[in-house]
Amino acid sequence: MKQLLLFSGFLLLSCSLAAQKKKSLFNGKDLTGWTIHGTEKWYVDNGELVCESGPDKEYGYLSTNEKYKNFELTLQFKQEANGNSGVFFRSAIEGVKISGWQVEVAPLNAHTGGIYESYGRGWIIQPKPEDEQWLKPGEWNTLNIKVINDEVTTWLNGHQMIYLKDEKVGQGDGFIALQIHSGGGIKVRWREIRIKVKR
Template sequence: MKNILILVFITIYVLMGCSMPHNTLSEVENKDGWQLLFDGSSTNGWKMFNGSDTVVGWTVEDQSLVALGKGGDIGGDIVSERQFKNFELKWDWKIEPQGNSGVMYHVIEDEKFAAPYLTGPAYQMIDDLDFPQELAEWQLTGADYAMHIADPDKKVIKKAGEWNTSRIIFDNGHVEHWLNGVKIVEFEAWTDKWFELKNSGKWENAPEYGLAQKGHICLQDHGSKTWFRNIKIRELPDKPKSFDLFNGDNLNGWVEFGSEKWYVEEGAIIGENGPDKEYGYLATTRYFNDFDLSLEFKQVKDGNSGLFFRSLLEGTKITGWQVEIAPPGKDTGGVYESYGRGWLIQIPEEKEDALNYGEWNTLRIRLEGSKVTTWLNGKQMIELEDEKIGQAQGRIALQIHSDSDVKIMFRALKLQEL
């Protein structure tokens, strides 16, 4: 019996000695490109959402990053200083009884958004077993909150106060949620089915929800004490795709902003002023960040228009940048910033004759990081480097200018991601 006890103690000692300390990377993890988002002793690498680098309402205890439960629907959340695009994220967590929290990704920091969940999809973390109110399936732990439910037949969750291990994989739109070693959610972002879900539920009135291709990781303080540790991430490679932005038949993949007229005729998108002669936009349903885009346009009347990129819309207020499409002598191919600095670059006067007014023209735009290059009918118009452009993301949008008599046609919109 004594020998057996000794053997048990030796086994326990060996196992404890072989166990990996919290908030560290193994040799294999280092080799595979994993990075720590929490060092186990400080809030370095985190900041308040839309706020300062000084983290409040959180503390570090027992090698855990702890939300103290002082937050609410708005306020209290922290975000990673770094942004991530395609990644695998894993972490350990536990929550107090009847608690509610979550982890979000692709969060955009901007004064337009009062809370991270208005842009960032959430991995739900909640006390499934003892929450005081009845929960819908899309509110339960592991769900892609308010979008995709966690498979109840596969899910194993620990009770409040015990540690769980979770994982999110975002791989070029392919998304997986894991809980305690089991995959419980899997879906494809930005498909027709995804947009149908987004536009028919909680996010119907949150137009930018889930569209960002990159952004901050967010840890939520939703009014419950929550512990996080072993927060690790590894970035995954981009897999650029090509898109025909217009199918030649209808406006699938586009959404209208404003009361101006957008329709399809003879294989072209046509934009016209409505009776109010206000601004109008036809924007892609999804975001595009780095790309090489070509399109053809024809100015039937007036022709005061533009193609916006990395832009956000609130009704007909658009923030972002446009490649100008305008009548002769008005800098077609130049870049203008709306609600900001105005013209960033106009085209040289000697290049104005590149525009074939009233005929079909070919416009090409290459956008890579902070660099924008445009061509009109094969002639380079501008080349621009701008830090603010490099930090942004958003939609592509076609414009109808206000106070004009505009009729313009677009076709052959082809985009290659970079």
């Protein structure tokens, strides 16, 4: 009985320590900890972060104030319009010209979970055609992104989408950013944005 109690206590402590290591990047109330780039719309609605095209229909970004090199990021998104968005990592920005790598968030069969390098090599890796099916249009989706040194892995709704090992990615550093693509007609909701920093 004593051993069982000790084991239970160990499990509770382990779970508590694991939870402490995962940091929430979005407080569900306002944009504290983030910076808006561009003129597109970023706001909080019903505890969710919303990005929406504005009248200029240009690129827009919402970046973390902190830089993150190695991490595991988990978030949920729901596309309410048929537009293109994404999650940038190890990025820097000047105006609305961003450098770094984007994990695509896009309509069905448009490579959600793939990696795109803006103002660089373009598409680096796309999911296999049979893996495009894991996106749930108009519903909440869970995206996991793991970036360790020169390796990147993404999962969509629990299914691995890509694995990338890339020297240039390994040399990168910078913030995490959510994107609104240019062209207008985009609206995406985000929630449960959590990160675990890796050393």
